[in-house]
Amino acid sequence: MIKSSHPHRKPGYELNGVALKPETLMMGYGYKPKLSEGALKCPIFQTSTFVFNTAEDGKEFFSIAYGKKENTEKKELGLIYSRINNPDLEILEDRLAVWDDADMSAVFPSGMAAITTMMLEFLRPGDTLLFSQPLYGGTHHFIEKVLIQYGIKAYGIRGGCNYNEIKKIIEENKMQETLAMIYLESPANPTNELIDIEAFAEIAKYFSKPNKKIITAVDNTFLGPVFQQPIKHGADLVLYSATKFIGGHSDLIAGVCSGEKNLMIRVKTLRTFLGSVPDAWTSWLMLRSLETLKIRMKTQCENAKKVTSFLCTHPRVEKVYYPSLHQEGSEQHDIYKRHCQDSGSMISFDVKGGEKEAFKFLNSLKVFHLAVSLGGTESLAEHPYTMTHTDVPDDEKKLYHLTDKMVRLSIGIEDADDLIRDLTQALS
Numbered sequence: 001m002i003k004s005s006h007p008h009r010k011p012g013y014e015l016n017g018v019a020l021k022p023e024t025l026m027m028g029y030g031y032k033p034k035l036s037e038g039a040l041k042c043p044i045f046q047t048s049t050f051v052f053n054t055a056e057d058g059k060e061f062f063s064i065a066y067g068k069k070e071n072t073e074k075k076e077l078g079l080i081y082s083r084i085n086n087p088d089l090e091i092l093e094d095r096l097a098v099w100d101d102a103d104m105s106a107v108f109p110s111g112m113a114a115i116t117t118m119m120l121e122f123l124r125p126g127d128t129l130l131f132s133q134p135l136y137g138g139t140h141h142f143i144e145k146v147l148i149q150y151g152i153k154a155y156g157i158r159g160g161c162n163y164n165e166i167k168k169i170i171e172e173n174k175m176q177e178t179l180a181m182i183y184l185e186s187p188a189n190p191t192n193e194l195i196d197i198e199a200f201a202e203i204a205k206y207f208s209k210p211n212k213k214i215i216t217a218v219d220n221t222f223l224g225p226v227f228q229q230p231i232k233h234g235a236d237l238v239l240y241s242a243t244k245f246i247g248g249h250s251d252l253i254a255g256v257c258s259g260e261k262n263l264m265i266r267v268k269t270l271r272t273f274l275g276s277v278p279d280a281w282t283s284w285l286m287l288r289s290l291e292t293l294k295i296r297m298k299t300q301c302e303n304a305k306k307v308t309s310f311l312c313t314h315p316r317v318e319k320v321y322y323p324s325l326h327q328e329g330s331e332q333h334d335i336y337k338r339h340c341q342d343s344g345s346m347i348s349f350d351v352k353g354g355e356k357e358a359f360k361f362l363n364s365l366k367v368f369h370l371a372v373s374l375g376g377t378e379s380l381a382e383h384p385y386t387m388t389h390t391d392v393p394d395d396e397k398k399l400y401h402l403t404d405k406m407v408r409l410s411i412g413i414e415d416a417d418d419l420i421r422d423l424t425q426a427l428s
């Protein structure tokens with residue numbers, strides 16, 4: 001899965017020429033205890049600025065940071081100021097890049113900061129942005145209410161479209177000349193519809209011109225980085241709300257953007273000037289979270305499968321939406337097999353009835369907490385129709401089968417039988 005000798009990896013990435021697995025690298029990669037009094041764990045560098053050894057060093061660091069001097073000797077950029085770099089942030093970014101086999105990662109103080117900074121860097125007045133629907137509400141708002149004021153047109157498309165359908169939509173709506181970015185979110189929230197990232201990336205290549213590359217960016221919050229790696233399927237950039245699985249404990253807000261070096265240098269440069277940089281404490285918390293990322297996501301997924309099996313046979317449940325449930329031979333099943341290593345821990349289901357029955361169920365839960373957000377160690381339940389997706393126009397809701405009988409669950413690492421007992425009593 002992981003190439004050995006990645007061009008942008010630091011010492012300690014390989015053992016005898018073979019790349020170590022991300023699970024192994026999360027414990028020490030990118031950190032040198034010698035530079036921190038031998039501390040086994042990376043300390044929290046709670047400082048705004050860094051002392052230069054000499055004025056000459058300061059001059060050199062700045063000229064590299066501002067791209068005035070080509071960094072021919074591939075020197076590491078010296079520490080300057082915590083809006084530009086900080087050890088906790090840099091080590092965190094090195095480790096995040098490993099999961100997606102990206103050249104570089106950039107961390108942000110929220111998922112929205114990652115998404116908006118990335119979009120602002122690659123979109124200009126007159127450009128068109130093609131995006132999959134439904135999208136996370138905040139992202140949708142930014143595209144439809146903010147970007148539009150800067151002369152950036154946006155076109156929403158059902159995520160489940162195949163190559164020919166996407167191509168036809170682009171041609172019929174005459175987007176060939178202005179298309180600058182394809183932005184995807186897979187699986188879609190809250191319906192778990194899977195998107196053929198490979199097909200969209202092929203479309204981006206097909207319509208790209210030598211002087212204008214169409215960027216494919218994927219919000220991988222729901223399955224990644226453990227169960228889906230969009231870059232392997234042709235995406236240029238992958239984004240996360242790290243508030244969710246990467247942070248994983250519902251105690252921080254953060255975001256990530258990862259990808260190829262030349263694109264990431266642009267994203268990081270804009271980040272420096274927008275000032276959307278996380279602090280050392282949040283970065284440190286995320287370093288700690290990354291050590292358990294895989295075991296958390298695996299346990300959450302195992303629990304979710306048990307919960308799904310239970311829901312599928314319950315007489316008060318009408319339909320369950322979960323990535324591994326698609327019928328063999330269907331397009332969705334084919335995407336699942338090509339893109340996903342497993343099905344994650346986000347489950348949506350329709351109760352029999354409507355809002356009244358859904359609310360009764362939600363109000364009866366005792367182990368699950370009634371809250372939005374997802375991906376933490378504890379299980380959460382919410383009502384997308386009136387909560388996270390209240391802003392989505394009614395006709396769109398209909399199109400995606402998002403009705404008032406739908407409940408969304410985020411499954412945590414509790415005992416699965418306890419979760420099922422809670423669902424049993426709340427459904428009764």
Ligand SMILES: *Cc1c(COP(=O)(O)O)cnc(C)c1O
Pocket residue numbers: 110111112113136138139185189219221222240241242243244253254255
């Ligand atoms: C939560 C979320 C976001 C926004 O992230 P914040 O960290 O809340 O800013 C973006 N995309 C998806 C899929 C999310 O679930």
